[in-house]
Amino acid sequence: MSQEKQITKQHLGSMESRYRARFINSLTGFKSANLVGTVDQQGNPNLAIVSSVVHIGSNPPLIGFINRPNSVERHTLENILATKSFTLNSIDEDIAALAHQTSARYPKNQSEFQAVGLTPYTDNDFIAPFVLESGLKIALTLKEHHIIKANDTELIIGEVEQVRVPSDAIQPDGYLDVESMDLVTISGLDSYHVTQRLYRLDYAKPDKALEPLSVSGEKTEWKVNQSTMD
Amino acid sequence: MSQEKQITKQHLGSMESRYRARFINSLTGFKSANLVGTVDQQGNPNLAIVSSVVHIGSNPPLIGFINRPNSVERHTLENILATKSFTLNSIDEDIAALAHQTSARYPKNQSEFQAVGLTPYTDNDFIAPFVLESGLKIALTLKEHHIIKANDTELIIGEVEQVRVPSDAIQPDGYLDVESMDLVTISGLDSYHVTQRLYRLDYAKPDKALEPLSVSGEKTEWKVNQSTMD
Structure with missing residues (x-):
């Protein structure tokens, strides 16, 4: 990823008006x-x-x-x-x-x-x-x-x-x-x-791994990658 | 396209609550x-x-x-x-x-x-x-x-x-x-x-054909299909 730019309220206020409209939108x-x-x-x-x-x-x-x-x-x-x-x-x-x-x-x-x-x-x-x-x-x-x-x-x-x-x-x-x-x-x-x-996801509950759904709302075989979840 | 289904307020009211939540959302x-x-x-x-x-x-x-x-x-x-x-x-x-x-x-x-x-x-x-x-x-x-x-x-x-x-x-x-x-x-x-x-489109004006823009906001060569416009 490229460098993160930090834009303050003061920067926003000094933007040209069409530029600001495109940015904020x-x-x-x-x-x-x-x-x-x-x-x-x-x-x-x-x-x-x-x-x-x-x-x-x-x-x-x-x-x-x-x-x-x-x-x-x-x-x-x-x-x-x-x-x-x-x-x-x-x-x-x-x-x-x-x-x-x-x-x-x-x-x-x-x-x-x-x-x-x-x-x-x-x-x-x-x-x-x-x-x-x-x-x-x-x-x-x-x-x-x-x-x-x-x-x-x-x-x-x-x-x-x-x-x-x-x-x-x-x-x-x-x-x-x-x-x-x-x-x-x-x-x-x-x-x-x-x-x-990407996927539909089942209703989330605490302490339960997420289950992906098919487009028609049925459970599917594959698992969502939640590798960083404990 | 498949047949159009017409759903009235009464139909919505009679839907099972999770079904209705998925539909309205x-x-x-x-x-x-x-x-x-x-x-x-x-x-x-x-x-x-x-x-x-x-x-x-x-x-x-x-x-x-x-x-x-x-x-x-x-x-x-x-x-x-x-x-x-x-x-x-x-x-x-x-x-x-x-x-x-x-x-x-x-x-x-x-x-x-x-x-x-x-x-x-x-x-x-x-x-x-x-x-x-x-x-x-x-x-x-x-x-x-x-x-x-x-x-x-x-x-x-x-x-x-x-x-x-x-x-x-x-x-x-x-x-x-x-x-x-x-x-x-x-x-x-x-x-x-x-x-x-699909494309970015220039600011629209009456009596002016739409011009597509590149992602960086510059005019491009190709034209948007507006065949049904008069």
Whole structure:
């Protein structure tokens, strides 16, 4: 490994602003890649890429994301507050470049769907549009909303109303094999990656060696190297 | 692609609880993998794996994570509230299984560092311990703290005080090549993956074709396929 560099708060403060944005956005490692679909009260659709989606809880099923201030995504926030509904749509290798293009500052009256070439899809049950090309589609209702005082960003939390997913991806124990769907992950502001599974690992317990699982959640023969464990 | 399965809120509610936890935890796609290092007021170290770290902002540099209620990570929360400090430490391929093992329910008086075989490392400037084996180490001071009413989880936000990273990973434009450090990403509750970069993409603008960037942030010759864009 190369030499470790130590960067202080003072160094961070003196960085050029785009350089700092790229650096700080890289610190959180690999991030989920999603498209947020909304409509305004006139029914005009909006689509924005986000890398800040985070699991909040399973029961009730809650998912959150961080919405940045003064950005194109502001339309997203306005629409969610007005309609209480939004969708999260997965980004796979085939649509990653189109998804990235939604981050351009299109005027409010222009649909990002049309601008980048993705297809809005709605059903009768839900007002916010899905992305037809996304393998994994989630419909959510606004549940809670926190303003982060330190920088005026907002945490939006939705409750899952509906999930659409290829049935093949659902494993017998409930795990969804998102790698089989070629979903991408984002690092920094602009780097897109596909993945290669190392292993699934069984629920950890004290004083018990870890057991690797197959993708379908069954015990396997091989052992994980835990040589430094006592 | 296989047939799309539609799962309603009612279906989710009727799922067996571990099945539902695996399913809902999979919906957010690929997640960042980090170890949170803390100490209590007696100086006893604690270490917990989290997959909920999220970028909050670059200026000031803020990073958050979701802390679950009634879990082993509760020690983490208590320690952060008591000492106002914590570290985030990256998980690479070599330590992924050890990191997973920190999720076992060790008693409060047992250090997860010692239990799983990772090395706490502190310097004079900062009270919370780093993980020596982690390539990317971040020291943070508690800045803000939100209780999510819907399920009693908490959003912890820290301001970055210090970053330690291999100097080779820092690219000329500020981007950190986390793939070169073999960092892993998590899907669901228990699946670990390494990555393969597709491309970096230039800042998107309306009416401008996307330009791919090299890992070091320079323009490249080849073009991204945006065939469905108008």
